[in-house]
Amino acid sequence: MFSCLLRGRGTVAIQACRSRLRQEDSPPRIVEHPSDLIVSKGEPATLNCKAEGRPAPTVEWYKDGERVETDRDNPRSHRMLLPSGSLFFLRIVHGRRSKPDDGSYVCVARNYLGEAVSHNASLEVA
Template sequence: MHAKSEDFPPRIVEHPSDVIVSKGEPTTLNCKAEGRPTPTIEWYKDGERVETDKDDPRSHRMLLPSGSLFFLRIVHGRRSKPDEGSYVCVARNYLGEAVSRNASLEVACK
């Protein structure tokens, strides 16, 4: 498949930033990417792909149309801390991929 002249590889135009959130609160990690064709966005936490509502309708994490990752509520327990960690967003199309800066999500201790 030859690249069309107007097509271009993804680039991140808005990077996520570090957040500190209270347990049970909603938060958003922003990510916007440009590219043609429009890149698909995936999120990775500590190197593992983040499942969102598209993978699991019961997920408390949603991929917004902009590419941002929205948490309905931050899940944080003594044993499991599924939301705390280091996140990156990856934008891909057939011409390549772009990786955002790391953003850490910390849960504030009450």
């Protein structure tokens, strides 16, 4: 941005510079989709997701249409959002009455230009 500002002076030069920077921005796109998993109760697991875009998109996960709570929302959560955008389970939780990890997952990448949704991936507990 500084080289752009140095070429001209005044408001017109700044507006032209901002316009060019925005043209280089791009909407998110999913470059690595999650795959179906079958995991034993109590074992760790990872649902992969990688997104590209400019500015770098934020990633959120949804299970059966509901937003997944991760360690960023609750430090005691057994689910972690990795810097890559993948969803890591410290251990798969599965009980007689509660099956909080079993279901269909998608990752959603967003920036100011839009959003991209991954393919569905199922996580089944063996």
